[in-house]
Amino acid sequence: MSTGTRTGTRTTTGGTRGTGGKGGGRAGAILSGLAVALGSVLFLGGFVWGAILYRPYTVPTGSMTPTVDTGDHILAQRIDGSEVRRGDIVVFDDALWGDVPMVKRVVAVGGDKVACCDKQGRLTVNGKPIDEPYLLDPRAPASPTGFSATVPKDNLFMMGDNRATSEDSRVRLTDADDGSVPRSAVNARADAIAWPSGRMGMLQRSSAFAGLSGDGPSAPGPLKAVVAAAVGGAALIFCGAAYGPLARVAGRRRTAR
Incomplete structure (x- = not known):
């Protein structure tokens, strides 16, 4: 009798362990399934969200070096031209500029008087000198050639960061709009470099124009x-x-x- 009792006790104990193991396995399987399901929603949702908000572009020239260079693949947030602020790097289409999307920096908006250069070689907007640390050569004059223009309402004055080679609003000053581009021509605002891997990263918003009256620099997109x-x-x-x-x-x- 004594031996039988001990054997029964062992059998009962073993059964309890087996039941606990199965229960833990079922709980783990449920949690695993939930993790995969939630992960799928986040993963696919992130891609769909990104596809709705962003467009990829390849930079065609070196006019924006060093900020973005020739052949860089950038991600640009789809925006309306009314959202553009001074200092933004935008993608736009304008027949006068060619048949491919162009990437330039906005240095002045409608109503601004933009000129170059002051005694220190700086760009001025509404008489205020602008320090531009993003230029290819910040020690050189902000433009090799002097100019002055008043930007028409609802237009934008565009310049490249590589001022020595960029063909931008300066070379179109004889146009009816003093070389500027309509806000409606803007398709997107550059947020990041996606490729090559060595240059991958977010593009910093410029605070160079923050001291001017009106809206400050644009807030970063949700990338x-x-x-x-x-x-x-x-x-x-x-x-x-x-x-x-x-x-x-x-x-x-x-x-x-």
């Missing part, structure tokens, strides 16, 4: 949140999918013991 959603979703999918194989390996090790 970081878009990327975070996609990367976070991918991580959840990977972790959730990896749970099953890892749990089976752990189970075999426990059985072997």
Whole structure:
């Protein structure tokens, strides 16, 4: 009787362990499935969100060096021209500028008087000198040739950061709009360099024009949140999918013991 009692106790204890293990396995499988499902929503949602808000462009010339260079692949947020501020790097289409999208920096908006150069070689907007650290050569004059223009209402005066080679609003000053571009021609605002990998990263918003009256620099777009959603979703999918194989390996090790 004594032996039978001990044997029954062992059998009962073993059954309890087995039940707990199965319960834990089911809970883990549920959590794994939830992780994969949530990860899929974030991953796909991030891509859809990004596709709606952003467009990829390839920079055709070196006129914006060093900020963006020839052949750089950039991501630009789709915006309306009314959202553009001084200092923004924008993508626009204008028949007078050619048959491909152009990438330039906005240095003046409708109503501004833009001129170059003051005694220190700086660009001035409404008489205020602008320090432009983003230029290819910040120590050189802001423009090799002097100019002055008043920007018509609802237009934008564009310049490249490589002032020595950029063909921009300065060379079109004889146009009816003093070389400026209608706000309606703007398609997007550059947010980041996506390729090559060595130049990959967010483009910094310029504060060079912050001291002027009117709207300040544009706020960064939601690209970081878009990327975070996609990367976070991918991580959840990977972790959730990896749970099953890892749990089976752990189970075999426990059985072997």
